Amino acid sequence: xxxxxxxxxxxxxxxxxxxxxxxxxxxxxxxxxxxxxxxxxxxxxxxxxxxxxxxxxxxxxxxxxxxxxxxxxxxxxxxxxxxxxxxxxxxxxxxxxxxxxxxxxxxxxxxxxxxxxxxxxxxxxxxxxxxxxxxxxxxxxxxxxxxxxxxxxxxxxxxxxxxxxxxxxxxxxxxxxxxxxxxxxxxxxxxxxxxxxxxxxxxxxxxxxxxxxxxxxxxxxxxxxxxxxxxxxxxxxxxxxxxxxxxxxxxxxxxxxxxxxxxxxxxxxxxxxxxxxxxxxxxxxxxxxxxxxxxxxxxxxxxxxxxxxxxxxxxxxxxxxxxxxxxxxxxxxxxxxxxxxxxxxxxxxxxxxxxxxxxxxxxxxxxxxxxxxxxxxxxxxxxxxxxxxxxxxxxxxxxxxxxxxxxxxxxxxxxxxxxxxxxxxxx
Amino acid sequence: xxxxxxxxxxxxxxxxxxxxxxxxxxxxxxxxxxxxxxxxxxxxxxxxxxxxxxxxxxxxxxxxxxxxxxxxxxxxxxxxxxxxxxxxxxxxxxxxxxxxxxxxxxxxxxxxxxxxxxxxxxxxxxxxxxxxxxxxxxxxxxxxxxxxxxxxxxxxxxxxxxxxxxxxxxxxxxxxxxxxxxxxxxxxxxxxxxxxxxxxxxxxxxxxxxxxxxxxxxxxxxxxxxxxxxxxxxxxxxxxxxxxxxxxxxxxxxxxxxxxxxxxxxxxxxxxxxxxxxxxxxxxxxxxxxxxxxxxxxxxxxxxxxxxxxxxxxxxxxxxxxxxxxxxxxxxxxxxxxxxxxxxxxxxxxxxxxxxxxxxxxxxxxxxxxxxxxxxxxxxxxxxxxxxxxxxxxxxxxxx
Numbered sequence: 001x002x003x004x005x006x007x008x009x010x011x012x013x014x015x016x017x018x019x020x021x022x023x024x025x026x027x028x029x030x031x032x033x034x035x036x037x038x039x040x041x042x043x044x045x046x047x048x049x050x051x052x053x054x055x056x057x058x059x060x061x062x063x064x065x066x067x068x069x070x071x072x073x074x075x076x077x078x079x080x081x082x083x084x085x086x087x088x089x090x091x092x093x094x095x096x097x098x099x100x101x102x103x104x105x106x107x108x109x110x111x112x113x114x115x116x117x118x119x120x121x122x123x124x125x126x127x128x129x130x131x132x133x134x135x136x137x138x139x140x141x142x143x144x145x146x147x148x149x150x151x152x153x154x155x156x157x158x159x160x161x162x163x164x165x166x167x168x169x170x171x172x173x174x175x176x177x178x179x180x181x182x183x184x185x186x187x188x189x190x191x192x193x194x195x196x197x198x199x200x201x202x203x204x205x206x207x208x209x210x211x212x213x214x215x216x217x218x219x220x221x222x223x224x225x226x227x228x229x230x231x232x233x234x235x236x237x238x239x240x241x242x243x244x245x246x247x248x249x250x251x252x253x254x255x256x257x258x259x260x261x262x263x264x265x266x267x268x269x270x271x272x273x274x275x276x277x278x279x280x281x282x283x284x285x286x287x288x289x290x291x292x293x294x295x296x297x298x299x300x301x302x303x304x305x306x307x308x309x310x311x312x313x314x315x316x317x318x319x320x321x322x323x324x325x326x327x328x329x330x331x332x333x334x335x336x337x338x339x340x341x342x343x344x345x346x347x348x349x350x351x352x353x354x355x356x357x358x359x360x361x362x363x364x365x366x367x368x369x370x371x372x373x374x375x376x377x378x379x380x381x382x383x384x385x386x387x388x389x390x391x392x393x394x395x396x397x398x399x400x401x402x403x404x405x406x407x408x409x410x411x412x413x414x415x416x417x418x419x420x421x422x423x424x425x426x427x
Numbered sequence: 428x429x430x431x432x433x434x435x436x437x438x439x440x441x442x443x444x445x446x447x448x449x450x451x452x453x454x455x456x457x458x459x460x461x462x463x464x465x466x467x468x469x470x471x472x473x474x475x476x477x478x479x480x481x482x483x484x485x486x487x488x489x490x491x492x493x494x495x496x497x498x499x500x501x502x503x504x505x506x507x508x509x510x511x512x513x514x515x516x517x518x519x520x521x522x523x524x525x526x527x528x529x530x531x532x533x534x535x536x537x538x539x540x541x542x543x544x545x546x547x548x549x550x551x552x553x554x555x556x557x558x559x560x561x562x563x564x565x566x567x568x569x570x571x572x573x574x575x576x577x578x579x580x581x582x583x584x585x586x587x588x589x590x591x592x593x594x595x596x597x598x599x600x601x602x603x604x605x606x607x608x609x610x611x612x613x614x615x616x617x618x619x620x621x622x623x624x625x626x627x628x629x630x631x632x633x634x635x636x637x638x639x640x641x642x643x644x645x646x647x648x649x650x651x652x653x654x655x656x657x658x659x660x661x662x663x664x665x666x667x668x669x670x671x672x673x674x675x676x677x678x679x680x681x682x683x684x685x686x687x688x689x690x691x692x693x694x695x696x697x698x699x700x701x702x703x704x705x706x707x708x709x710x711x712x713x714x715x716x717x718x719x720x721x722x723x724x725x726x727x728x729x730x731x732x733x734x735x736x737x738x739x740x741x742x743x744x745x746x747x748x749x750x751x752x753x754x755x756x757x758x759x760x761x762x763x764x765x766x767x768x769x770x771x772x773x774x775x776x777x778x779x780x781x782x783x784x785x786x787x788x789x790x791x792x793x794x795x796x797x798x799x800x801x802x803x804x805x806x807x808x809x810x811x812x813x814x815x816x817x818x819x820x821x822x823x824x825x826x827x
Contacts, residue, residue: 079600081569081720082576085551113553116560120553133548133603134498134616140528143561160608165501188624189603191571194641197727199632213628213641217621218610225630234642236609313609320614321500335473344748344759345803350791353803355748355759357442359479389749389757389790389805399479400814402749402757402803404790413801 009253010260010285011037013073013178017052017265022061026068028274034282039071041108041261046091047076049189049230050208050265055095062103072103077110077130078230079189085113098123106153119148126153128178136161138172145175154178154259159185159240160314163248166258176257181242181249182306183263184224185313188234195227224266224308241310244299246284248315266307273305334372334416343371343415344402351387351404354417356397361419363403364396368420377410380420430694432657432687433664436492436589437680440669441470444676445480445491447815450775451677452684455490456480457523459669460510463503464494464618474513481517490520495533496544498526498602498616511537525602527561534562542589545569546602546616551576552583559586567665570596571720574652578659587662592649593679593708594667596719598624598642627734645731648716650704653686654696655721674743675711677773677817682707710741710819741819744770745804747812756806757790760798764820771819774811782809 016022022040029036043051044058053061058074065072080088096102098121106126109115115129129152131144136158145152154176157166161179170177195209209227213234214220224235242249242260252258267273280298283291303310314320340361345353352371356363363369365386371379387404388394397403437453439445448456458480459471472480477493484491493514497503507529514522515537522539524530525546533541542565543549543558550569558566565587568577574590581588597604605615606623613619624642647667649656656664664687666679682704689698708716714736717729745758764770766787772780787795788805798804 079548079550079569079571079603081550081572081724082552082579083573085553111551111554112547112549112557113551113555116553116557120556134526135528136498136500137504137526137528138501139504139531140526143527143531147557147560160605160614168501185609187604187606187609188599188642190599190642192598192644192725192729193727194598194730195630195632197730198630198637198639198641199635209632211630211632213630215610215623215626215628217623217626220610222631223628232642234606318500320608320612320619321503321617323611323613323619335470335476339473345790345801347789347791353790358475359442360475389751389755389803391790400749 009250010281011253011258012039012181012281013259013261014038014040015183015261015263015265016040016042016061019053019057019061021264021270022064024270025274026064026070028278029070030068032278034278036278036281038281039073039105039259040065041073041075042104043075043077045229047074047078047088049077049186050226050228050233051075052265055091059095059103066103066105071105073106073108073126073128074104075108075130076114077108079111079191080113081191085111085117089117093121108156115147115152119151123151125151127151128154128156128176130156132156132158132180134158136165138169141169141173145173149174156261160318160320162318163245163252163315166252170252170256170258176259178259178261179242180240181260181262182310183239183261184266184308185236185238185240186233187223187236189231191231193227194232195225236311238309238311239306240313240315241303241306242312242315243280243302244310245312245315246295246299250284267305268307269305273302276301276305334418338370338418338420340369340417340419343411343413343417346411346413347407349407351391351407352411352415354397354403354405356399356401356403359399362396362398363419365393369405370418370420371408371411371415372418373410373412373415375412377412377415379408379411381405381408428694429691430657432691433661434490435680435683435687436663436665437676438594438666438669438671439480439676440671442472442476442480443815444669444673446483447673447817448676448680449484449487449489450813450815451680451773452688452775453489453680454684455492455520455663456484457492457494457665457669459494463497463499463507463510463529477513478517481519485518492521492523492542493519494523494544495529496523496525496546497529497618498546498614499529500617503617504528504532507532508536511539514539521565523567524563530558530561530563540564542587543567544601545591548600548602550600552580555580555584555586559584565589565662567591569601570647571600571724573723574655574659574661574721577661581660588660589663589665590656590661590721591647591667592653592656592664592683594647595714596644596647596667598644640732640734641730643714643731644719644725645717645729646714647719647721648708649718649721650682650686650708651696651701652718652721653683653690657690672712672743673746673815674739674817674819677815678707678711681773681775706740709737710739712736712739741771741821744768744798744818744820747772747814747816747818748803749814750808750812753808756809756812758804758806758818760802760804761800762820763798763800764822765797766795769821771821772809772812773817773819775813775816777811780809780811782806
């Protein structure tokens with residue numbers, strides 16, 4: 001008989017990937033004097049992106065966890081083209097997905113087609129919908145939950161969301177939420193086999209091909225790469241680690257059913273790891289009696305047990321859109337209101353060729369034109385001479401025409417031209 | 428009797444490219460406004476350019492689809508309704524969306540038709556059925572789907588299906604790559620993709636180390652599969668490439684529209700013209716071509732293991748800006764070529780016009796030996812040549 005839970009803010013989901021890990025965890029929980037609000041997530045090679053268990057092993061472990069009173073969810077997270085979907089769904093049906101003997105507490109899916117299919121077949125248990133890929137707004141999340149609120153009990157959120165956004169979503173969504181707290185960050189997923197052509201293992205699909213990659217463009221070294229029967233996966237060089245900001249995690253969790261996922265599938269020494277993690281968990285849920293010194297020591301211990309260095313990722317802040325303005329020359333961007341066209345030819349001491357690109361503005365003799373070059377030179381000129389391509393004087397030019405005005409020094413091709421109002425003082 | 432063919436949907440990275448694509452035969456174009464799309468580095472359309480573009484397209488019986496295919500964060504959604512009202516007012520033919528929040532915002536704030544972007548990685552019938560239930564009227568399938576699978580999806584779900592027929596490809600399931608986010612601090616799904624897949628990597632396995640462009644995909648080319656697309660009832664054939672040149676917009680629009688026109692008339696592709704069409708496609712800058720997953724799942728042969736693209740057999744010499752009957756043809760020069768070069772002018776319809784350049788002259792009448800990019804070249808008037816025709820250089824031209 002387990003002791004009653006007292007401080008349930010830290011609800012954790014553990015990825016379990018082998019029989020040994022499962023037995024170890026069950027044994028540790030059985031012998032622990034503390035209680036933990038903990039569930040496990042299993043997958044298998046047929047339906048999991050990176051899973052080691054066979055389907056039979058996963059089902060066996062599902063039953064084992066059930067017998068031990070531990071909630072266990074089956075993860076079906078591959079993306080499936082039509083033919084793969086059909087064969088996978090046949091396999092799952094034959095394995096009793098919809099039968100009362102299905103040993104899991106529920107299922108977790110990522111392909112929207114899987115979600116639709118479960119609803120179409122009236123799946124009788126809870127569904128965790130993994131919307132980790134994008135879905136960075138409340139409207140999307142409400143839409144997913146609203147698709148089948150009777151069964152979708154949880155949304156698995158993107159690791160790119162900040163703690164403050166998670167708090168906001170916690171308050172606005174009626175279902176459970178989950179986010180990665182510690183584990184590898186998937187950067188790239190393709191169904192194509194990219195490593196076997198390099199290493200000549202294309203015939204051997206029974207074992208994952210594991211490689212470390214380093215890009216010439218990035219200072220980061222050693223991106224873990226895995227190829228298996230579902231394709232190729234690339235992970236970040238550093239793992240997500242939100243535990244260092246456990247007080248933020250606690251804030252996010254307050255008054256809600258917020259779950260934190262721990263993916264230890266890549267770790268060595270699971271025994272040592274699990275013990276320290278459980279020790280830390282019990283410290284973190286001690287309410288008023290938190291011992292920050294002990295917590296700090298445990299966190300330091302944990303960090304060295306991981307297979308890779310760790311980062312906070314976007315847990316505290318996400319500024320991945322602030323660099324966009326620098327992708328383009330800002331001097332070549334303003335094509336609003338008074339923008340009339342571009343300089344397309346410069347003949348020193350003779351003319352500037354101006355291609356009229358504004359569909360609404362007309363350039364007339366006597367107009368004032370502001371010229372802004374890609375290098376930042378700005379000139380204000382009065383159009384005293386306006387000529388066409390045979391250099392005849394004309395009174396006005398319109399959209400699509402090429403006009404020739406007097407040459408102005410410091411102005412180059414790609415300079416943008418704007419009609420200027422008479423109020424602007426001449427330089 | 429004419430035979431049914433799909434819509435040809437071309438990219439329009441700018442107002443000029445929109446006109447080029449439509450003039451060369453595209454049935455529809457897709458483009459982005461200043462926000463909400465995935466090409467932050469492209470020119471994209473201002474509101475007034477959008478107005479002009481839609482007006483131009485509709486007056487030429489072409490459709491305009493506007494991309495809103497970023498994965499938007501909450502704050503990004505704030506300005507979306509106002510933009511939707513503008514698109515509604517302009518009678519844009521559809522918006523292309525990948526985020527469910529955006530789908531819901533579009534439906535709540537406009538009467539716009541919603542197409543699901545390939546970014547949503549919809550690759551099976553059940554997924555298509557879900558999106559249909561969400562209000563989507565067309566699915567742009569992920570590029571992992573074969574034509575045969577697309578046929579099944581269309582039959583099962585009874586929804587419009589669009590597939591890519593040509594262009595660069597994401598190696599990842601589209602929308603499933605966030606390398607830029609973590610390595611460059613740029614959100615790839617909000618327009619900041621750093622194209623990390625195109626770089627060389629060192630790969631270490633045990634004690635073995637290799638250098639390879641292992642995650643760069645060859646370019647898609649489905650010209651010889653058009654009959655399969657038609658037979659599967661695919662509604663729209665999409666060409667990737669809003670960031671690409673006028674040369675590209677012109678060539679793909681002309682080649683594929685010529686091919687589809689041929690089928691419309693003859694009901695087959697049994698034509699020697701296919702060799703000519705393929706040669707035309709080879710003249711553009713491109714990576715090696717592949718059919719990717721259109722027939723069978725893409726394998727190791729679809730990886731492009733080079734740093735550089737092929738620059739094409741014929742660089743873009745320039746674009747015609749203006750013509751005056753019996754007087755002149757004004758060309759905006761895009762690459763260096765010499766007096767004596769052989770040029771090809773590609774008219775909107777009909778055969779390529781060949782031209783030997785005997786003299787190079789600028790607007791002032793001054794003669795010169797070699798062009799430079801960023802100048803205007805005045806050629807004699809050439810019948811059949813119009814504004815926005817592209818000019819290719821055959822021979823010893825040097826592309827910049």
